[in-house]
Amino acid sequence: MLKITNLKKGYGSKQILNGVELHVKKGEILGFVGSNGAGKTTTLNSITGILEPDEGTITINGIIKSGSTKYKKQFFFIPDTIHVFKNISGFDWIRFVMKLYDNDQTERMKHFITQFDMEEAMYKPMGTYSYGMLHKMMLIVGFTINPPIIIMDEPLNGLDPKSVLTFKKAIKLYIEEGGTVFFSTHLLDIAEKICNTVAILKDGKIILHEEIDKVVGENTLETIFMEKQNV
Amino acid sequence: MFNNGFQLTKFFISSFYSKPKQPMLKVVLIIAFFYLFLQLMTINIAIFYLGDTKEFIFYNYLISNLLVYLLVIYFSISLVFHYYEYGILTHLPIAPRKIIISKILSIIFVLTVVSAVIQIPSILLLGFKTKFTELIKLVLLVPISNILTILLILFILSLINSFRHYFVNKTAYLVVNITITFLITAMVCYSVLHYVGKHLTFNNLKLDFTTLITLKNSLSNVINQIYELVLKTPFIGNVLTTFTSGDFSYLFVIDLLGMIGLSALLFILIVKINSIHYFKNGTIEVNQSSSKKTKVYHVESVWANYFQRELWVINTEAYFKMQLVLGTVLSPILTLILLFSFQAGWISEIINITKPGYFEIYFAYAVLIMSCINNTSGTPFSREGKYYYLINSLPLNKKKIYFSKVFLASIPSGIAVIVSFIIFMLFGYMNMGAFLMMIIILMLVYCYNLLTPVFDMLNPSTEWENPSVAVKSNPNVLVSLLFGLPILVVVILTHFILLWAGFSIGVSTITIFLITVLITFCVYTWFTKLYFSIK
Numbered sequence: 030m031l032k033i034t035n036l037k038k039g040y041g042s043k044q045i046l047n048g049v050e051l052h053v054k055k056g057e058i059l060g061f062v063g064s065n066g067a068g069k070t071t072t073l074n075s076i077t078g079i080l081e082p083d084e085g086t087i088t089i090n091g092i093i094k095s096g097s098t099k100y101k102k103q104f105f106f107i108p109d110t111i112h113v114f115k116n117i118s119g120f121d122w123i124r125f126v127m128k129l130y131d132n133d134q135t136e137r138m139k140h141f142i143t144q145f146d147m148e149e150a151m152y153k154p155m156g157t158y159s160y161g162m163l164h165k166m167m168l169i170v171g172f173t174i175n176p177p178i179i180i181m182d183e184p185l186n187g188l189d190p191k192s193v194l195t196f197k198k199a200i201k202l203y204i205e206e207g208g209t210v211f212f213s214t215h216l217l218d219i220a221e222k223i224c225n226t227v228a229i230l231k232d233g234k235i236i237l238h239e240e241i242d243k244v245v246g247e248n249t250l251e252t253i254f255m256e257k258q259n260v
Numbered sequence: 261m262f263n264n265g266f267q268l269t270k271f272f273i274s275s276f277y278s279k280p281k282q283p284m285l286k287v288v289l290i291i292a293f294f295y296l297f298l299q300l301m302t303i304n305i306a307i308f309y310l311g312d313t314k315e316f317i318f319y320n321y322l323i324s325n326l327l328v329y330l331l332v333i334y335f336s337i338s339l340v341f342h343y344y345e346y347g348i349l350t351h352l353p354i355a356p357r358k359i360i361i362s363k364i365l366s367i368i369f370v371l372t373v374v375s376a377v378i379q380i381p382s383i384l385l386l387g388f389k390t391k392f393t394e395l396i397k398l399v400l401l402v403p404i405s406n407i408l409t410i411l412l413i414l415f416i417l418s419l420i421n422s423f424r425h426y427f428v429n430k431t432a433y434l435v436v437n438i439t440i441t442f443l444i445t446a447m448v449c450y451s452v453l454h455y456v457g458k459h460l461t462f463n464n465l466k467l468d469f470t471t472l473i474t475l476k477n478s479l480s481n482v483i484n485q486i487y488e489l490v491l492k493t494p495f496i497g498n499v500l501t502t503f504t505s506g507d508f509s510y511l512f513v514i515d516l517l518g519m520i521g522l523s524a525l526l527f528i529l530i531v532k533i534n535s536i537h538y539f540k541n542g543t544i545e546v547n548q549s550s551s552k553k554t555k556v557y558h559v560e561s562v563w564a565n566y567f568q569r570e571l572w573v574i575n576t577e578a579y580f581k582m583q584l585v586l587g588t589v590l591s592p593i594l595t596l597i598l599l600f601s602f603q604a605g606w607i608s609e610i611i612n613i614t615k616p617g618y619f620e621i622y623f624a625y626a627v628l629i630m631s632c633i634n635n636t637s638g639t640p641f642s643r644e645g646k647y648y649y650l651i652n653s654l655p656l657n658k659k660k661i662y663f664s665k666v667f668l669a670s671i672p673s674g675i676a677v678i679v680s681f682i683i684f685m686l687f688g689y690m691n692m693g694a695f696l697m698m699i700i701i702l703m704l705v706y707c708y709n710l711l712t713p714v715f716d717m718l719n720p721s722t723e724w725e726n727p728s729v730a731v732k733s734n735p736n737v738l739v740s741l742l743f744g745l746p747i748l749v750v751v752i753l754t755h756f757i758l759l760w761a762g763f764s765i766g767v768s769t770i771t772i773f774l775i776t777v778l779i780t781f782c783v784y785t786w787f788t789k790l791y792f793s794i795k
Contacts, residue, residue: 121267
């Protein structure tokens with residue numbers, strides 16, 4: 030599904046990614062973990078076209094990364110800091126994105142709007158949304174348009190407990206429908222419960238990418254992560 | 261897909277304004293809009309009754325294009341070439357060409373609507389008195405000429421934007437943009453003044469204030485002479501004749517089609533130029549933001565640390581730095597233009613300054629207005645943006661924060677005032693009176709900077725993503741003027757009343773100096789001793 034080869038990226042003299050190699054298969058729910066500054070967001074931004082990597086190749090569904098709409102229709106990205114047109118309602122935004130993905134599924138959209146308790150907010154300008162509401166709105170968009178892979182940067186930040194539960198259910202449904210999830214997180218206990226694979230990024234390189242059951246065994250993901258960080 | 265393009269244009273249009281939350285701001289904005297509308301309507305009506313229909317149509321083109329020209333310069337730098345939408349749209353499956361088309365259509369739509377609203381009284385007036393053909397010409401040509409003006413400016417700025425990746429940082433890029441637009445304006449002004457100066461003596465343009473009838477006749481004469489002169493301009497005169505005449509000719513159709521064709525060509529070129537570099541420029545924007553580094557000076561003084569904090573806030577956005585640079589250089593540049601014009605005899609012929617000592621006073625107050633106009637002291641708390649909460653949550657001294665903001669605003673204004681007076685001196689005008697006026701202006705600028713941040717401190721507008729929204733597009737700017745301007749107006753009026761009452765230049769200047777010292781002392785004491793104690 031998603032293949033990253035020898036991804037390198039630096040800012041000035043500081044090298045962030047030192048040759049990331051990753052192959053995410055269809056149906057995976059990959060938890061992408063790493064310390065602060067390890068390069069998680071840089072990796073996600075490089076995949077989604079926000080940043081141009083210095084070296085390396087990225088392909089999704091066999092399509093090489095470019096600025097083309099064909100490549101971008103393969104994924105939907107939910108960034109950590111969500112930028113929006115502040116005077117536009119969430120509803121207008123979802124309709125707009127659905128058309129971009131040629132995927133007008135009004136009933137499905139209504140279902141997720143209800144599930145995430147956003148019925149009233151959807152008609153208000155997005156500039157009035159809280160941090161959590163913006164995340165919920167983006168999750169509704171992502172699960173509604175149903176792209177081959179959903180990429181998320183810290184998607185659980187700002188979500189209330191009910192929304193976290195809805196998020197888990199939505200992911201399950203999405204995977205059953207043939208989707209793939211790739212998300213970064215610091216919440217290792219939740220990653221352990223939701224994900225079926227985990228990848229650990231350290232010093233700009235993937236040091237582990239394995240099925241979660243095989244990695245954890247008798248331990249917890251937290252213990253394994255700390256071991257890998259040599260703490 | 262067309263529908264989506266329309267939607268995106270609508271989204272961009274919605275970004276041109278932000279609805280203020282405070283009722284006071286809403287009221288001020290409504291008053292400001294109606295004030296502008298009424299002023300332009302008054303000018304239109306005055307020209308309608310003073311000149312003939314042809315002149316009326318000509319001045320309508322002129323006023324609406326001038327307004328559109330000023331607005332397009334502002335919006336193109338702060339919105340069209342800002343890439344504020346990059347984080348929203350870049351990961352979505354939408355081609356850069358469509359983003360650029362929507363952005364350009366949005367600016368064309370907003371500015372032609374603003375211009376059209378201002379045209380409503382003109383159209384009503386023409387409807388009463390004139391032929392159908394003239395009315396149709398006005399309705400057709402004002403938006404078409406406005407669009408051409410917008411596209412011409414966007415084209416020039418697009419060319420600069422295509423070299424965006426060569427600029428070391430965003431501040432340099434913004435300063436170049438501003439400089440180029442300023443140079444274009446200066447070149448146009450110079451060409452017009454040069455042409456008018458060559459063909460028309462300014463004595464003929466003087467207004468006669470003796471009676472209302474003489475004033476009306478002299479105004480009518482000025483309007484007519486400028487119009488007749490423009491008609492004699494090669495090419496422009498021919499085009500204008502077909503546009504303002506009361507009939508339809510084949511030349512009119514050719515001119516109209518020419519304008520539409522040129523606009524279409526510019527539109528295509530702008531889209532092409534900007535689409536090619538969209539991802540490259542957007543990525544540069546993200547990269548430059550990610551690698552931003554701010555110097556930290558280890559200083560003992562508490563005040564120095566507070567001031568350093570203000571510099572960090574300025575350093576967060578290139579737009580803020582550019583405003584600071586502009587605040588410092590604009591006044592000296594305008595001073596140079598003013599003094600050159602004065603030496604060329606353009607200004608002295610229009611406003612007859614024969615009495616000794618008057619020019620120094622006019623100049624000093626012109627510097628005061630120029631320094632305060634581009635001053636960013638009205639929105640220092642909004643500039644803090646998402647970090648504003650730190651002011652309340654950290655054990656910071658609010659009085660020190662306030663005064664460090666006032667200090668930061670006063671430094672560039674102070675430099676601007678002093679440099680302007682040095683230029684004044686180099687032109688050979690400096691004397692003791694002018695020196696005293698400089699001290700007065702410095703104190704008034706400080707007073708202005710003390711008063712203008714008050715509203716922003718109480719109602720900061722911190723939820724912005726585009727830094728221009730925090731500074732110039734911030735409605736707090738208008739309210740800050742209500743706080744700062746009255747003192748300036750009172751002092752300037754008092755000065756001229758004293759002169760009118762027969763006081764000598766020396767006595768009136770010393771009196772104003774003493775009044776300014778008193779005002780500055782009172783305002784400063786109010787803030788240091790009372791205001792923050794009450795709070």
